[in-house]
Amino acid sequence: MSSTIRKLKPVVEVQAKSMVAIDDVTMAFGTFVAVQDVNLKVGDGEFLSIVGPTGCGKSTILNAIAGLLKPAKGAVSIDGAAVNGVQNNIGYLFQQDALLPWKTAYQNVELGLMFRGMPEAERRVKVLAWLEKVGLKGFEARFPHQLSGGQRKRVQMAQALITEPKVILMDEPFSALDIHTRHLMQNELLRLWQEDRRAVVMITHDLEEAIALGDRVVVLAAGPKSRVIESFPVDLERPRNVAEIKLDPKFITLYRDIWASLRGEVEKSYARH
Amino acid sequence: MHAINIRLIQVALLVVILGGWQLGVSTGVIDRFFFPAPFDIVKQVVTWIADAGFYKHVGITLSETVLGYLIGTGLGVAAGVWLGLSPFVARVLDPFIKAVNAIPRVVLAPIFVLWLGLGLWSKVALAVTLVFFVTFFNAMQGVKEVNPVVLSNARILGAKRAHLLRHVYFPAAASWILSSLRTSVGFAVVGAIIGEYLGASAGLGYLIARSEGNFDAVGVFAGIIILAIFVLVIDLILDFVEKKLITWRPNAGEERPA
Incomplete structure (x- = not known):
């Protein structure tokens, strides 16, 4: 392993095929340009963290991948297929509560399978297995x-x-939780992800979270007209413990390097808001 | 202790008012033609309640109320969800809805009698026009205020339009309708009673109208008391229904459904 982290080649990008490709994307609302000319590739099984100051249009990038928003320019594709309209082959973890309040935990978890027309009995087995996997056995009937x-x-x-x-x-998925619950959930997420590696795009303003979870951290410039300014590979070993990894010297070096890049943008963002 | 005190004061207040009234009538200070003695009113209420024929009237008013509520709510929800989902249609129809809603419903009663006769359905129609707008506006609001994040989440999970209607929009509208349950049932009662009062051959409103026609103030007052009891009983039933139906909400009214 190289000690000069910043010079390290983005290994994942070269080896794996890219699962998500964002080509020259500009997101705009009327005359307001949130992000401009963004190019990003996410490899299959790669965990990509995107950090940036508040109000830099991070969420619009996720919404473009999800097909909830249409780019003003450029194209997004998932696994080679162009994104056109709302995508069903993605999982979206929102910052806010996105559960249906009138359905129980069981019924909420069941939704995706039900919309796909999976038979009741088959659904039941999977839903119960997943509720157990996330540690909610016995909470099926709770609203x-x-x-x-x-x-x-x-x-x-x-x-x-x-x-x-x-x-x-993931759009700042754990920002609403207290710090202990957050660490717990981050570890939980890493455990689930490690079992079955998928491409992940996580947006956060918490640099520690970005490094602790990600394979690569991308820094966005302050908005409007935000763009990607730098990309840092994270070569910390997995499996990781989110609470402990923060003491790792490599983590600290990375944090310093990325913060040097991010700080200027955060300051610019403060000056504007 | 405190609660008992309040109860005692309430009972005392009731005794003073009714006793004073009764005393005033007996001594001739109050004209019994306009304000019949409370004792006579109670006697009339008891006579009615003991009479089997009386329940026919209650039954008719009740069926008018229930039918008016169900039909009015059904139409209101359908129209509300539809307009909530199609802002274009909503904007086109907006002035018409406002105009129709501005008509005092009571003036429609003679028209309904003309169209539907003196029977049950003219009263149901009047109740429907009253209930419809309450549920209509609530359902529309419910659909418009569905949390966009919840909606995006459902769509990403693969919900098609029919799924969204069934699992997102209708439950969202339903929770608003349940919170307006009391108002709309109250309107259904008003519609039924006014309809009967203006022209009918049976029902509680008819009882009051008939007593009035005979200058029988005792009957009018007794009818009012019966109506109050009728509405209180319906209220109790609604309390029960509300608790059964909104299990997913912490406390009715405390948190707006998403």
């Missing part, structure tokens, strides 16, 4: 308001992953 914030996140994870999506998108 979202009867679950804690962390438990609701677990339900959301099971809901998003049960359809075995090709790409998992």
Whole structure:
């Protein structure tokens, strides 16, 4: 392993085929340009973290991949197929509560399979298995308001992953949780992801989270007209423990390097808002 | 202790009012033609309740109320969800809806009698026009205020339009309709009673109208009391229904459904 982390080649990009390709994408709302000329490739099984100051249009990139928003320019493709309209082969972990409040944990996790027309008996086996996997055995009949914030996140994870999506998108998924629950959920997420590696695009403003979870960290410039300014491979060994990895000297070096790049953008962003 | 005190004061207040009224009538201070003695009113209520024929009237008013509520809610939900999902149609129809909603419903009663006769259905129609707009506006609001994140999530999970209607839009609208259950049932009762009052051959409203026609103030007051009891009983049933139906919400009214 090389000690000069920044010079390291992005290994994953070269080896694996790219699962998500963002080509020259510009996202705009009327005359407001959120992101401009973004090029990103995410390899199959690669965990990509995107960091940037608040209001830099990070979420619009995810929404472009999900097909919820249409790029003003450029194209997005998943596994070689162009994204056109809402995608069903992805899993999206939202920052906010996205569960249906009138359905129980079981019914919420079941949704994706039900919409795909899977027979009841088959669904039941999978839903129960997933609820157990995320540690919610015995909570099947609870409504979202009867679950804690962390438990609701677990339900959301099971809901998003049960359809075995090709790409998992995460929009500051744990930012609403307290720090201990957050560490717990991050480890949980890494465990699930390690079992069955999919391409992940995670957006966060928390640089520690970005490094601790990701294979690669991409830094976005301050908005508007945000773009990718730098890309850092993260060569920390897996499996990782999110709480402990922060003491690793390699982690600290990486943090310093990426922060040097991010800091200027955060300052610019503060000056504008 | 505190609760008992309040109860005692309430009972005392009731005794003073009714006793004073009764006393006023007996001593001739109050004209019994306009304000019949409470004792006579109670006697009339008891006579009615003991009479088997009376329940025919209750039954008719009840069926008008229930039919008016169900039909009005059904139409209101359908129209509300439809317009909530098609802003274009909503904008086109907006002035017409406002105009129709501005008509005082009572003036429609004679028209309904003309169209549907003196029987049950003219009262149901009046109740429907009252209930419809309450549920219509609530259903439309419910659909418009569906959390966009929840909606995006459902679409990404693979929901087609029919799925969205069944699992997202209708439950969202339903929770709003349940929260307006009391108002709309109240309107259904009002519609049924007014319809009967203006022209009918049976029902609680008819009882009041008939007593009035005979200058029988005792009958009018007794009818009012019966109506109050009728609405209170319906309220109790609604309390029960609400608790059964909204199990997924922490407390009705405390948190807006997403």
